[in-house]
Amino acid sequence: MESGTITVMALIKAKEGMEDIVKQELLSLVEHTRKESGCLSYDLHQSTEITSYFMFYETWVNNEALDKHMAMPYIQRLIEKSTEIFADPIQVTLWRKES
Numbered sequence: 001m002e003s004g005t006i007t008v009m010a011l012i013k014a015k016e017g018m019e020d021i022v023k024q025e026l027l028s029l030v031e032h033t034r035k036e037s038g039c040l041s042y043d044l045h046q047s048t049e050i051t052s053y054f055m056f057y058e059t060w061v062n063n064e065a066l067d068k069h070m071a072m073p074y075i076q077r078l079i080e081k082s083t084e085i086f087a088d089p090i091q092v093t094l095w096r097k098e099s
Helices: 019-034 063-070 073-085
Strands: 006-013 039-046 053-060 091-095
Touching (some): 019 039, 019 073
């Protein structure tokens, strides 16, 4: 992939009845992640219509910074828990700004 900033949209669906637990788990990532050197922005959103849906909107200085983020222990812990608390696998798309 090309160098330069990369934007990530990660869509997460909580299992029924697990919305509050998922929200707390996801919020716990925000402070740690924002301190990572390659993180430009890292924002958690919750759907106003379907409260079991969450989205991270992230911007990274480059793919290397994103790869380092994905290897962080707190991200790996969440991935290990994901089948217990998420209804579906996380849907991740990568974006490059065109203008």
